[in-house]
Amino acid sequence: ARLDLPLLPPATDPRHCDSCAALLLLGDDGLALQLTGPAAPGPVAVDFGAAAMRHRRAAGHNEMLGRAVGVTRKAGMCVLDATAGLGRDAFVLADLGTRVILCERNPVVAAMLEAGLAAARDSRDSWLSTVVASMQLHCGDARELPADLVAQADVIYLDPMFPERGKRAAVKKEMALFQLLLDDAAEEPALLEWARAQDVARVVVKRPLKAPALGGASPSHVLKGRAVRFDVYVQGSLA
Numbered sequence: 001a002r003l004d005l006p007l008l009p010p011a012t013d014p015r016h017c018d019s020c021a022a023l024l025l026l027g028d029d030g031l032a033l034q035l036t037g038p039a040a041p042g043p044v045a046v047d048f049g050a051a052a053m054r055h056r057r058a059a060g061h062n063e064m065l066g067r068a069v070g071v072t073r074k075a076g077m078c079v080l081d082a083t084a085g086l087g088r089d090a091f092v093l094a095d096l097g098t099r100v101i102l103c104e105r106n107p108v109v110a111a112m113l114e115a116g117l118a119a120a121r122d123s124r125d126s127w128l129s130t131v132v133a134s135m136q137l138h139c140g141d142a143r144e145l146p147a148d149l150v151a152q153a154d155v156i157y158l159d160p161m162f163p164e165r166g167k168r169a170a171v172k173k174e175m176a177l178f179q180l181l182l183d184d185a186a187e188e189p190a191l192l193e194w195a196r197a198q199d200v201a202r203v204v205v206k207r208p209l210k211a212p213a214l215g216g217a218s219p220s221h222v223l224k225g226r227a228v229r230f231d232v233y234v235q236g237s238l239a
């Protein structure tokens with residue numbers, strides 16, 4: 001009702017449903033989004049306790065994001081993740097010790113994120129509940145956030161790109177779903193312009209490795225990984 005979506009009978013089979021392109025599944029373990037059709041891949045949900053999140057942490061894949069944002073330089077820093085999506089980068093930043101304000105404008109994605117945060121908050125895993133305690137979600141366009149909230153941020157983080165490139169089944173599954181929900185990519189340079197006009201020490205943009213800089217704006221420096229890079233726009237000191 002909150003999302004103003006039609007409610008289908010609980011037994012609706014996503015493979016044999018032709019009245020809509022995707023189903024939002026409400027189950028005991030939260031919300032999941034699933035494409036419909038005979039060859040549709042499985043559902044996607046926000047699960048911060050998933051093995052992939054733990055692996056990413058254990059394998060040290062989170063360090064570059066932390067360095068791009070400048071996490072080690074200021075204790076108790078606050079990051080505004082203005083394109084929160086499924087919240088994975090925000091969770092990583094919170095796990096690295098920052099307070100994170102998440103903003104997501106797609107109401108379905110925001111609802112999934114809200115459900116994932118609630119599940120982690122209520123989980124018996126004290127690591128999960130502690131990390132999500134420093135994450136605060138707002139639904140709406142980041143450019144319309146109240147000024148006093150934006151003023152709390154030391155850094156604005158942007159990851160406007162969906163889908164991430166990749167051949168793994170999990171990535172393909174998300175690609176298919178997000179192509180359906182995709183926002184207007186033409187607005188991305190305007191989002192960077194907005195972020196750079198805020199009083200923050202830096203703006204960090206996640207980009208596909210070989211893509212041009214967003215809106216052609218040259219970053220102060222770039223950190224490159226295997227599939228993605230972070231363009232860092234330094235505007236002040238984090239100290």
Ligand SMILES: C[S@@+](CC[C@H](N)C(=O)[O-])C[C@H]1O[C@@H](n2cnc3c(N)ncnc32)[C@H](O)[C@@H]1O
Nearest residue numbers: 083085086087088089104105106141142159161
């Ligand atoms: C690539 S996803 C972010 C993925 C995220 N970094 C993660 O780790 O899951 C981009 C998201 O930004 C959202 N978005 C795009 N422009 C926005 C804006 N102006 N304000 C808030 N959210 C926005 C889109 O709806 C989409 O869900």
